[in-house]
Amino acid sequence: MVDTIDTIFNKAKQGRVLFQDRNALSPEFIPDHLPFREVQIANVAEVLAPALHGSKPSNLLLYGKTGTGKTAVARLVIGKLQSQDDSKQIMTLYVNSRLAGTEYRTLFKIAEGLPLDEEKKIPLTGLSISEVVGRIFQAIQKNAIHFILVLDEIDYLVNAHDDTLYQFTRAGEQVAPGFLTIVGISNDLRFKEGLDPRVLSSLGEEELVFAPYTTEELRSILAERAKVAFKPGVIPEATINLCAALAGSEHGDARRAVDLLRIAGEVAEREGHQRVDEESIRKASDKVERDRVEEALHSLPFQNKIIIIAASKFSAGTNTGELYLAYTNLARKSSVEVLTQRRVSGILAELDVLGLVEAAVVSKGRRGRTKRIRLLIDNETLARVIGEDARLLDLV
Numbered sequence: 001m002v003d004t005i006d007t008i009f010n011k012a013k014q015g016r017v018l019f020q021d022r023n024a025l026s027p028e029f030i031p032d033h034l035p036f037r038e039v040q041i042a043n044v045a046e047v048l049a050p051a052l053h054g055s056k057p058s059n060l061l062l063y064g065k066t067g068t069g070k071t072a073v074a075r076l077v078i079g080k081l082q083s084q085d086d087s088k089q090i091m092t093l094y095v096n097s098r099l100a101g102t103e104y105r106t107l108f109k110i111a112e113g114l115p116l117d118e119e120k121k122i123p124l125t126g127l128s129i130s131e132v133v134g135r136i137f138q139a140i141q142k143n144a145i146h147f148i149l150v151l152d153e154i155d156y157l158v159n160a161h162d163d164t165l166y167q168f169t170r171a172g173e174q175v176a177p178g179f180l181t182i183v184g185i186s187n188d189l190r191f192k193e194g195l196d197p198r199v200l201s202s203l204g205e206e207e208l209v210f211a212p213y214t215t216e217e218l219r220s221i222l223a224e225r226a227k228v229a230f231k232p233g234v235i236p237e238a239t240i241n242l243c244a245a246l247a248g249s250e251h252g253d254a255r256r257a258v259d260l261l262r263i264a265g266e267v268a269e270r271e272g273h274q275r276v277d278e279e280s281i282r283k284a285s286d287k288v289e290r291d292r293v294e295e296a297l298h299s300l301p302f303q304n305k306i307i308i309i310a311a312s313k314f315s316a317g318t319n320t321g322e323l324y325l326a327y328t329n330l331a332r333k334s335s336v337e338v339l340t341q342r343r344v345s346g347i348l349a350e351l352d353v354l355g356l357v358e359a360a361v362v363s364k365g366r367r368g369r370t371k372r373i374r375l376l377i378d379n380e381t382l383a384r385v386i387g388e389d390a391r392l393l394d395l396v
């Protein structure tokens with residue numbers, strides 16, 4: 001046992017020959033140079049610049065697909081704005097609504113960043129939303145704060161409740177002589193459709209779209225970040241190219257690219273390689289894919305998991321009728337409501353979108369068409385997820 005520990009630690013020490021600054025590839029790290037985002041950076045800076053002479057900037061909406069640099073751009077610009085503020089009136093704050101979890105907790109986080117009077121501090125639970133919003137406004141007004149609030153993954157707030165956003169985007173008089181400018185960020189391209197038109201018109205005073213990166217752009221982003229993260233000579237160009245190609249093949253997602261590179265580095269390090277080669281990138285890519293599947297699987301409702309287990313009984317795939325029969329048996333066995341075949345078909349379509357099953361329409365000749373269902377989850381991953389839920393273990 002002691003041997004193993006020493007081996008692990010020795011390997012780790014040797015591994016330091018690969019990374020120079022592993023942190024430079026961590027998800028939280030914001031590089032201070034973001035290639036191919038000069039236009040967006042300049043735009044955000046221009047919209048927010050009036051704050052530096054005491055005027056309220058327009059609200060701003062940033063949107064675009066995942067991994068296109070929205071968060072990085074917003075954080076970079078508010079950081080610079082804060083450091084250029086000689087008046088000391090400007091306050092910038094970044095809050096992620098999805099990570100905060102609920103609307104109340106989002107507001108709690110915002111309040112935490114503000115100088116609320118002792119007796120006005122927000123408890124972790126218990127106040128009404130409007131009371132919390134009121135106290136936030138009061139603090140902005142009383143301290144004449146020029147407040148620039150970045151609300152990331154703002155769609156999570158919208159789905160909960162439109163009213164808070166409405167109030168935020170129209171705070172106006174209520175917070176004077178302070179002001180409140182909202183920079184909203186979303187990667188849900190349909191999110192605007194669900195928005196109250198009044199909110200949309202004030203939140204989207206200014207709008208900025210982030211296009212996916214091309215593979216070529218990813219390549220050059222990765223090369224730059226690799227220079228900081230790894231020691232010289234550790235990353236061959238072919239590795240960067242493969243990494244960019246893999247991340248670019250779905251849609252130009254820089255997060256995926258950076259994650260792949262970091263994990264590949266860790267893999268190569270663990271295996272005691274001197275360089276991060278293409279093989280490490282492929283292993284990293286498999287790992288990322290397995291993690292994605294596992295995460296998707298974890299968060300499924302119980303009924304969906306039962307359907308997955310039913311599908312796992314047919315290693316070569318099956319048709320909807322057979323699958324439904326297997327599902328019914330399992331549902332009875334675990335004493336949950338037995339869903340209709342129509343509902344189960346609906347769930348299968350959702351699982352298809354998540355990439356957990358493949359549901360392909362096949363022709364049965366004169367007898368019409370049916371769907372061929374095949375599970376896309378490897379046994380190991382499935383067993384891990386099932387193993388964590390006693391109710392599921394009973395079914396296998």
Ligand SMILES: Nc1ncnc2c1ncn2[C@@H]1O[C@H](COP(=O)(O)OP(=O)(O)OP(=O)(O)O)[C@@H](O)[C@H]1O
Pocket residue numbers: 026027029030031033034035036037064065066067068069070071072073186187221225254255256258
């Ligand atoms: N132009 C760039 N140069 C260097 N790194 C970048 C660039 N754009 C994005 N990144 C990096 O890619 C990762 C994802 O970027 P970011 O978090 O800004 O994406 P996002 O658009 O906010 O995605 P999501 O909608 O999923 O939150 C981060 O690690 C970020 O540092």
Ligand SMILES: [Mg+2]
Pocket residue numbers: 070071072152
């Ligand atoms: Mg983001």
